[in-house]
Amino acid sequence: MIVDCEKCEELLQPYLDRDLDEAERAEAEQHLRDCAYCRRRYRFEVELRRFVRQSVEEPMSPALKQRLASLRIPL
Ligand SMILES: [Zn+2]
Numbered sequence: 001m002i003v004d005c006e007k008c009e010e011l012l013q014p015y016l017d018r019d020l021d022e023a024e025r026a027e028a029e030q031h032l033r034d035c036a037y038c039r040r041r042y043r044f045e046v047e048l049r050r051f052v053r054q055s056v057e058e059p060m061s062p063a064l065k066q067r068l069a070s071l072r073i074p075l
Pocket residue numbers: 004005006008031035036037038039
């Protein structure tokens with residue numbers, strides 16, 4: 001299988017989800033090594049996912065801390 005940019009784009013999400021079989025992953029990795037365009041897209045997706053994960057996790061914890069703190073302070 002030869003992975004072109006279109007195919008690579010298709011593989012990118014399952015690749016990030018670790019949903020590809022070994023052969024597909026190898027093909028995707030090879031294309032990412034050879035193609036600066038897809039490598040940029042890949043890095044963007046990685047950053048995006050990190051950002052999304054953080055924005056899901058981080059607003060919760062200060063709010064939760066504040067709630068816990070307010071429970072501790074006697075009125
Ligand atoms: Zn490409």
